[in-house]
Amino acid sequence: MQIRGTAGMDLAWTVEQDGGVSLVRCRVHNDEAVPRRIRLDSRLDGPVLPPRRAGVPEAGWDAGGVVVRLGPGASRAVGFAVPAEPTEPPVEVGSVTSDRESVQGSDEGDPFSGARSETPVLDAVRTLGDHRPPRDAVATVGNRREDGEKGETERDDGAGVDPISDGEAGDGGVAPTVVDEWLDAVADRVDRAERLTGADLGTATEVVEEADGLDGVSDLRRRIETDAERLRAVSDRTAALAARAESTDVPIEALERLA
């Protein structure tokens, strides 16, 4: 740990490196008899990744560092990560101002009160619980939990119920509903993209309208890219599975004789 004192204030730090990210821990102490607002700047060559709550950076942080408010004789520890090589020193004191006005009252115990949030909205997001429904509750391709009846989709014990064909064998050649639906949706998008490929102005306008404007089209492009990737992955996997399936031979007669 290194310590540096400046004008009635102590700053101590450690830096660790882990997987290309530098983790900086520092402790700042106000030696003066007045409350002060101290800005700590990162000296590392990269954006500061501040502590977050519910996805929102804690109050007082920005891409360059943090502002902390310290009462007389008080200390505060802060830490952050930067995706960059460590440097020495990793932090420096950017500015120190006296913070007389907010010393009274209930702010006393709150070291960040000097940097109290920019907006009550961010405060609410930070301090109240996450609003998002859990990921497990959300339907995605191949994991349709939302409709309740496909709850066992995630059972991945290999020998269990086939979530798609519900254990019924012999419907060869027919793709299961979920896959069908997905392929239909992809086909729609590919259709639209094909109509846009080298289209004349009239067709293009028509498709852009259908896709709810240019935003829709850029969304379409992104989704098509994802589609292509997924299709490729699925096709590789299905081809490999089909080959393996064809080369198996379940010796049912032999087993029956043994049973």
Place this chain on the structure above:
Amino acid sequence: MILAVAGGKGGVGKTTLAYNVAAALGAVVVDADLGMADLPGGRGPDLHDVLAGRADPIETLRAGPVEVVPCGRTLAGARACDLTRLESAIGRLERERGTVVLDCPAGRRSDAGVPLAVADASVLVASPRAFALADAVRTRELARELDAGLVGCVVNRVVEEPPTETIADALGAPVAVVPADPRVGRSVEDESPVVDAAPDSDAAVAVRDVARRVPS
């Protein structure tokens, strides 16, 4: 002016009151219940799209006796919402339309808190049951912390005369009583606000009473 209609508990009639108060104020009503939308939807973009950064709030406006910003119905959409976008979206609607009423979700999580943080004032809705009142008191605390001054509360679907004074004391705001009236219950679904459909009914009087207390 941004007014939040909140209440803590689900099923007390927040949506119905938000819709009808918006009618009385000539305001836009926004379905801010991200996980359980109640106001009429539509085919176009909705609040989920706005909070995911895919749509402008103005394109979500849905015409009708009361202009509505509908909310998406999917959990995936709710999950993709970034609540920090709500403030600018509602601000945009306020600049375009003047008054905006937010129909808030139940509970005290961030999806209930952020609309209160965005709002200038709030109205609490409670049913005449004691536990609904307890939730309303908790929500009032949240509204107070988030600076959404309470302008009034509504006791909804009243059958017997409720202890109005006790409720007003508990919540520290004037109480309007909306009697159980099927015309109020149907107003959202039929898109027929009670202040238009039955302007002389007790319910319409109570709704106008609440609307009058909202500072313009």
